[in-house]
Amino acid sequence: MLFPHDLPDADVRHLPGWLPVGDADTLLQSLCEAVPWQVHRIRMFGNWVDSPRLSCWIGDPQARYRYSGAEFVPHPWPPLLSALRDRLQSVGRFNSVLLNRYRGGADYMGWHSDDEPELGPAPLIASLSLGAARRFLLRRRDDNTRKAEYLLGHGDLLLMGGTTQRHYQHALPKMARVQGERINLTFRWIMPRT
Numbered sequence: 494m495l496f497p498h499d500l501p502d503a504d505v506r507h508l509p510g511w512l513p514v515g516d517a518d519t520l521l522q523s524l525c526e527a528v529p530w531q532v533h534r535i536r537m538f539g540n541w542v543d544s545p546r547l548s549c550w551i552g553d554p555q556a557r558y559r560y561s562g563a564e565f566v567p568h569p570w571p572p573l574l575s576a577l578r579d580r581l582q583s584v585g586r587f588n589s590v591l592l593n594r595y596r597g598g599a600d601y602m603g604w605h606s607d608d609e610p611e612l613g614p615a616p617l618i619a620s621l622s623l624g625a626a627r628r629f630l631l632r633r634r635d636d637n638t639r640k641a642e643y644l645l646g647h648g649d650l651l652l653m654g655g656t657t658q659r660h661y662q663h664a665l666p667k668m669a670r671v672q673g674e675r676i677n678l679t680f681r682w683i684m685p686r687t
Contacts, residue, residue, distance in 0.1 A: 500641055502656050503631070505651070525676070552568075581680055590680045595665070617653070619651075625673035627671065634662055
């Protein structure tokens with residue numbers, strides 16, 4: 494396993510406990526109840542499939558996002574997520590958030606990079622974890638033996654910036670022993686289309 498400073502061409506920072514436990518508990522419960530969760534259909538290997546998790550795309554009206562062959566129109570910001578976005582302003586500027594709800598250890602996210610054109614050449618992704626701790630993996634795109642692993646816990650913030658998306662892929666693998674839910678919020682800036 495490599496540590497964050499051993500990832501050339503990446504800017505990755507793990508901030509454990511960024512959101513205090515009480516705030517994280519309240520946010521997790523509120524999101525479970527208030528968000529219009531759905532199974533996104535994505536294109537994989539030429540076929541349309543259900544993603545192995547629940548999701549919701551939220552953002553400013555112009556923050557339409559296209560990934561895995563599908564285009565997502567944002568739901569409006571609920572007050573609890575607007576407040577969280579304001580709190581993140583010290584980290585960066587964001588006009589959207591993708592929420593993923595992992596119902597247990599069988600829900601996962603495969604290897605990918607957040608490198609869609611509307612994110613720009615050096616996007617900042619602010620990823621907040623709530624609920625069950627899960628493994629988060631990074632690997633270099635041109636050398637899969639160069640890897641890093643983080644255990645992201647309740648209230649942890651992971652920042653990926655600079656050329657991280659250009660040089661690395663990331664994944665959230667299945668974890669059979671995990672029974673609890675996890676919600677991950679990935680804040681990002683979507684550039685307007687020209």
